[in-house]
Amino acid sequence: MVLSYMEGFLLGLGAAVPLGPINIxxxxxxxxxxxxxxxxxxxxxxxxxxxxxxIMFGLMIYVNQPEIxxxxxxxxxxxxxYLAYTIYKNRDTKIDIPIQQVAKKSSMKLYLxxxxxxxxxxxxxxxxxxxSGYIAGKELNPFITLFGMLSAILLWITLMPYLVHRSRHKISQRVSHWISLVSSIILFGFGIMMFINLFYN
Structure with a gap:
C-alpha cells in the first residue's frame, strides 16, 4: 500500500512539475x-x-482516436x-499595488x-x-496509486503559487514585464507546436 502511494506520488509530481503551458x-x-x-x-x-x-470506466478508448x-x-x-495574447496585452500590469486594489478575476473563468x-x-x-499501463504492469493498487498522484498534484498547485506570490515583492516592474513577455512567447510557441504536430501527423 505504501509502495503504491509513493509511486503514485512520484508520478503525480512527474505530471505536475514540468514547465508546460499550465504552470506558466x-x-x-x-x-x-x-x-x-x-x-x-x-x-x-x-x-x-x-x-x-x-480510464476507470473504459471510455478513454473513444478519446484516443485520430479525429478527437x-x-x-x-x-x-x-x-x-489566445492566452499568449492576453498575457502579452497585460504585460505592464502593476504588481506593486496593495492586494486590495488588485483587480479580481472571475473564479469560474480562471477555473475554466x-x-x-x-x-x-x-x-x-x-x-x-x-x-494506466504503468499501474497495471506493476500490479499496484490503482486507488492508492491514484490517491498518491492527486496528493502530489494538489500539493504542487497550492505550494508553487504560494512561493511565487510570496516572492513577488522581489520582482521589479521591469522584470515583471519581461516575465510576462517571455511567458507569452513560450505559450505562443506551445500553440504553434500543436499546429505543427497536427499538420505533420
Missing part, C-alpha cells in the same frame, strides 16, 4: 494574486480527474495563442482556463494512457 499560466497569475494561481491549478487537476474517470486528438490539437493551439488548457492538450491523453 499559474505562475503568471500567482504573481498578481495567490488565489488566481490556485484556482487555475484546481481547474487543471479537475481535468486530470476527468481523464482518470474515463486532432480536434484537441486544433482547439488547443488556438486557445494557447485551467480545465480547458489541460483537457485540450493531447499530451495529457498520452500521459494518462501511459500511467
Amino acid at each position: 499560466l499559474i505562475m503568471n497569475e500567482s504573481v498578481k494574486r495567490y488565489k488566481n494561481g490556485v484556482i487555475i491549478g484546481l481547474g487543471a487537476m479537475s481535468s486530470d480527474i476527468t481523464y482518470l474517470f474515463l 486528438l486532432n480536434g484537441l490539437s486544433l482547439f488547443g493551439g488556438v486557445f494557447l495563442i 482556463k485551467g480545465y480547458i488548457l489541460t483537457s485540450v492538450n493531447p499530451y495529457t491523453v498520452g500521459f494518462w494512457f501511459s500511467v
